[in-house]
Amino acid sequence: xxxxxxxxxxxxxxxxxxxxxxxxxxxxxxxxxxxxxxxxxxxxxxxxxxxxxxxxxxxxxxxxxxxxxxxxxxxxxxxxxxxxxxxxxxxxxxxxxxxxxxxxxxxxxxxxxxxxxxxxxxxxxxxxxxxxxxxxxxxxxxxxxxxxxxxxxxxxxxxxxxxxxxxxxxxxxxxxxxxxxxxxxxxxxxxxxxxxxxxxxxxxxxxxxxxxxxxxxxxxxxxxxxxxxxxxxxxxxxxxxxxxxxxxxxxxxxxxxxxxxxxxxxxxxxxxxxxxxxxxxxxxxxxxxxxxxxxxxxxxxxxxxxxxxxxxxxxxxxxxxxxxxxxxxxxxxxxxxxxxxxxxxxxxxxxxxxxxxxxxxxxxxxxxxxxxxxxxxxxxxxxxxxxxxxxxxxxxxxxxxxxxxxxxxxxxxxxxxxxx
Numbered sequence: 072x073x074x075x076x077x078x079x080x081x082x083x084x085x086x087x088x089x090x091x092x093x094x095x096x097x098x099x100x101x102x103x104x105x106x107x108x109x110x111x112x113x114x115x116x117x118x119x120x121x122x123x124x125x126x127x128x129x130x131x132x133x134x135x136x137x138x139x140x141x142x143x144x145x146x147x148x149x150x151x152x153x154x155x156x157x158x159x160x161x162x163x164x165x166x167x168x169x170x171x172x173x174x175x176x177x178x179x180x181x182x183x184x185x186x187x188x189x190x191x192x193x194x195x196x197x198x199x200x201x202x203x204x205x206x207x208x209x210x211x212x213x214x215x216x217x218x219x220x221x222x223x224x225x226x227x228x229x230x231x232x233x234x235x236x237x238x239x240x241x242x243x244x245x246x247x248x249x250x251x252x253x254x255x256x257x258x259x260x261x262x263x264x265x266x267x268x269x270x271x272x273x274x275x276x277x278x279x280x281x282x283x284x285x286x287x288x289x290x291x292x293x294x295x296x297x298x299x300x301x302x303x304x305x306x307x308x309x310x311x312x313x314x315x316x317x318x319x320x321x322x323x324x325x326x327x328x329x330x331x332x333x334x335x336x337x338x339x340x341x342x343x344x345x346x347x348x349x350x351x352x353x354x355x356x357x358x359x360x361x362x363x364x365x366x367x368x369x370x371x372x373x374x375x376x377x378x379x380x381x382x383x384x385x386x387x388x389x390x391x392x393x394x395x396x397x398x399x400x401x402x403x404x405x406x407x408x409x410x411x412x413x414x415x416x417x418x419x420x421x422x423x424x425x426x427x428x429x430x431x432x433x434x435x436x437x438x439x440x441x442x443x444x445x446x447x448x449x450x451x452x453x454x455x456x457x458x459x460x461x462x463x464x465x466x467x468x469x470x471x472x473x474x475x476x477x478x479x480x481x482x483x484x485x486x487x488x489x490x491x
Contacts, residue, residue, distance in 0.1 A: 083439075083446060085112040086163050088171040088180040092119040092133055093145050096293065097270060097365045098193050101249075101434070102172055103127050104271040108435050115161040115180065120145040136161070152198060153228055156235050167446040170438075171243075174362070179239040187445040190243040191268070191438070194253050194362040195260040197297070199233035237261060245445055247438075250363040250384040268438060269387075270363055271431035276342065277372035279419060280350045287313035288409070289352035289375075291345055291366050292359070294320030299380070299400055302358040304329045306405040315352070317345055349373035354394070354412060357385055358405060364388060372426035374419030378408050388429070393422040 087109070089102055106112065106127040114131040118138045122129070123145075136158035138144055138151065152175075159176040163169060166186060171177040174193035182188040195201075237260060246265035248254035257265045288307060292298045300322065307314035308331035316326070317337045327336060340348075346369075349355065355370035355377045363384035367377045371393050379385035381396030389396065394417065397408035 083109070083442060084165070084167040085109050085442065086166045086169045086180075086182075087112050087114045087131070088161065088163075088169065088173070088177045089114065089116045089133075090173060090175040090177045091117045091148060092124045092128065093148075094120075094123050095125060097363065098172055098174060099124055099128065100273075100365060101191065101193075101270050104431050104435050105170070105172075105438060106131055108439060113164060113166070115163070117155060117158050117176070118144050118148055134161075152232070156232070156239075168442050170442060176236075176239075178243055179235075181242050187244045187448070188242055189245045189247060189442060189445060191247045191249070192253055192257055192265065193249055195256050196232065196236045197362075199229045199236055200260055201256060245441075247441065250387050252383050252387065253362050266441075268434060268441070269429050270365055271434035272365055272368045272372060272426060272429040274368075274372040274426050274430050277346055277349065277369040277426075279374040279423060282350055284353055285351045287315050287352055288378075289315050289317070289348050289355050289370070290357075291317045291348070291355070291370075294318050294322040294326060296322060298322075298359040300326055300358065301329060302400060302402055302405050303356040304334055305402040306409060307331075307334060307356075309402065310406055310409060312409065314356070315348060317348060345369075346373060349375050354378050356405070356409075357389075358400065359383075360400070361385060367394075368426050368429050371422040374422050376412070376417040376422060378405070378412055388425075390425055393417065393425050 087102065087105065089098070092099065095103070103125045106114070106125075110127075110130065112131060114128070114133045115135075116133050117136045119133045119135050138148065138154065138158045144151075155176045156179065159179040161180050163180055163182055165183055169180055169182040169186060169188040170191065171180050171188065172191045172193065175196055175198075178188075178190040178192065180188065240261040240263060243263075246257050246261070246263050248257055248265040248267050249270050251267055254265050254267050257263050288303070290300055290303050292300055294300055294316075300316065300318075303314060304316070304326050306312075308329065311331075311333055314330075314334045315337055316334065317340045319339050323336070330336070337344075337348075349370045350373045352370075352375055355367060355375050357364060357367050357377055357379040360380055360383040364379075367379060367385055368388050370377055371389070377385070377389045377394035379389050379394060379396055380400055381398055386396065395408060395412060395415075397404045
């Protein structure tokens with residue numbers, strides 16, 4: 072449907088807020104789908120590397136924070152995490168609804184009085200919450216969050232960020248989670264109810280082709296520590312299995328040292344090249360614990376089975392008839408799963424059918440209906456009724472200092488999915 076003919080988008084004044092725009096990853100694919108349907112929306116972000124995102128996003132002329140003016144910021148912005156709460160003070164113009172797509176600070180956007188703020192939560196700030204140790208303790212010095220600091224100073228800063236992250240959740244009137252995994256994290260971290268709307272997958276583009284499957288495994292990922300691509304490299308090297316790796320990132324050098332001659336690094340590739348690899352690979356390897364993970368669905372849309380770690384979003388997108396999970400994030404566990412996989416048979420038509428559950432049109436339709444609903448319900452009482460919350464939230468504070476104290480976090484009651 073063309074945006075101009077979209078009855079849901081025709082009269083809705085939407086302000087979009089995103090963390091940063093430096094490439095087309097999972098969060099940006101969600102943003103792209105919305106920008107196509109909301110071509111008159113205004114878009115705010117921390118920083119924007121021009122030309123790095125889709126035409127639909129670029130057409131909105133993203134408005135960036137003061138971080139944008141730092142020379143070469145796209146090369147080191149991850150090290151500036153302590154400054155991001157200061158940069159997340161956007162002046163949101165009059166609108167009907169604010170929609171933030173947040174995994175870091177975007178949800179801190181403060182809407183005009185009486186305007187609902189919907190947060191499409193990719194995850195609570197992972198640096199300060201569930202993947203904190205992965206960022207602090209990994210040996211890859213190039214991806215240290217706070218370069219030059221160690222020990223208590225890092226933990227103290229992340230404690231302050233966690234407090235700030237929890238308190239700025241008050242600015243959100245409605246949470247939407249990208250998965251049941253993130254839905255539970257929202258409850259644990261913020262004590263808030265949310266509804267799940269799965270991210271969009273372009274199952275029209277990612278589709279099978281009449282080409283034979285070849286004898287190689289595939290990884291498509293940013294090469295950063297928490298993705299655990301080292302497990303795929305080490306397992307395939309140990310087993311002597313061919314592995315193709317598509318992606319770039321600060322872990323590249325370390326991974327190349329671990330890799331045997333059977334591992335091929337393809338660096339960045341176009342979407343068409345990724346699709347070609349997915350159509351020909353034996354299976355996709357997905358060793359990280361992800362919030363949702365669009366790549367496994369894209370692979371299944373191309374008819375490829377998936378071998379994934381049995382926690383996180385992959386437990387929702389991969390089913391026993393389209394792949395399998397491995398129980399521990401260890402080389403032994405993944406190697407065993409690969410050997411088990413090679414004794415089984417998977418139907419590419421079943422994988423394709425499973426992927427169609429996540430078609431992009433379903434995402435955009437559900438999101439726009441949600442936005443229209445909340446824009447028509449601009450009182451606290453209607454918000455509470457819609458979310459089925461039982462306690463009123465504190466008034467939103469749009470000038471919170473980073474160092475303020477906050478109430479204790481909700482008790483962690485997350486359950487761990489069992490691998491198949």
